[in-house]
Amino acid sequence: MDGYINLWKPKGMTSFDVVRKVRHAVRVKRVGHGGTLDPLAEGVLPLFIGRATRLVEYLGSGAKAYRAAVRLGMTTDTLDREGEVLEERDPSGVSRRGVEAVLPSFVGTIQQTPPMYSALKHEGERLHRMARRGVTVERPSREIVVHTIDLTDWTPPTFTLDVVCEGGTYIRTIVADIGDRLGCGAVLDGLIRSQVGPFLGDQAVSLRAILEFEGPFHESGAAPHPDWWLPLSLPFQGWRSLRLNENGLQAALTGRVLDDASGEWGELPGDPDPPFIPSAPEDLAVALTPKGEFAAILETKSEGRGLWRPRKVLIDRNPGASPPIVAD
Secondary structure, eight states: OOEEEEEEEOTTOOHHHHHHHHHHHHTBSOEEESSOOOTTEEEEEEEEEGGGGGGGGGTTTSEEEEEEEEEESEEETTSBTTSOEEEEOOOTTOOHHHHHHHGGGGSEEEEEOOOSSSSOEETTEEHHHHHHTTOOOOOOOEEEEEEEEEEEEEETTEEEEEEEEETTOOHHHHHHHHHHHHTSOEEEEEEEEEEETTEEGGGOEEHHHHHHOOSOSSGGGOOSOTTTEEOTTGGGTTSEEEEEOHHHHHHHHTTOOEEGGGEEEEEOOOOSOGGGSOOOOTTEEEEEOTTSOEEEEEEEOTTOTTEEEEEEEOSOSSTTSSOOOBOO
């Protein structure tokens, strides 16, 4: 039970709610997700199962695609339509051309101030919890990357934006900033996430399908459905990969330094859309077993090139010693 499920999160649920339900359904303790979606939003929510939870950090550098519904003439405390209305203005003077004129300033590497209603922490407490108590604190702006932002539908006072951006970007904040730039305010009226790295929306499975599935989720390591279960290597397309021989594999499993002469180099299949594949750090590589199975993440040793040590081992050091851990 190590791998990913490309799940389509429905509206009205938190990402944690989804994880909790799937954890109960598949009876595996270790279930995580690859990027929070607000209850207002729906779309791709990659689930990391078993040992895959140790790889969540490497998905963050991949791009994400969104379709955002925007409503002009309003501001709220949450920056979306579900918040308390703070101000309303007449947006009739805003034209499609006016919106298109401000969009280029939101493309590229820009600064963004995270919203109060977010899961970020201030002195150990979630910002959204502070916001619900009426507390507002200073949030330092941070650098985000927006690859593209396009106006795809214009039905004033609403319109639709397609956004491709890196992880850590708040679409609600982009919408609010656009509203400020236009002088009438704007809120997020709806959000669909259609892609997270290599996880595609048109290939996602519904939460209902998982919860209603009656097959063997955990017996003998069986996957719940061949079309649902995705391999550990999926987010690492394009990374440098080292196919190890038996000696190199044993070195990786026991934490010993190894050099690339102990194995054979090979490349994982690339992806035709590079922005959606997490970037491959120069000091990291994927280690493969002699059979080509995902074994570990390796990092270079500082004392010289060609020397590697295991950073995260994803296969059993003693195969068959114990069964997978499952929930009661």
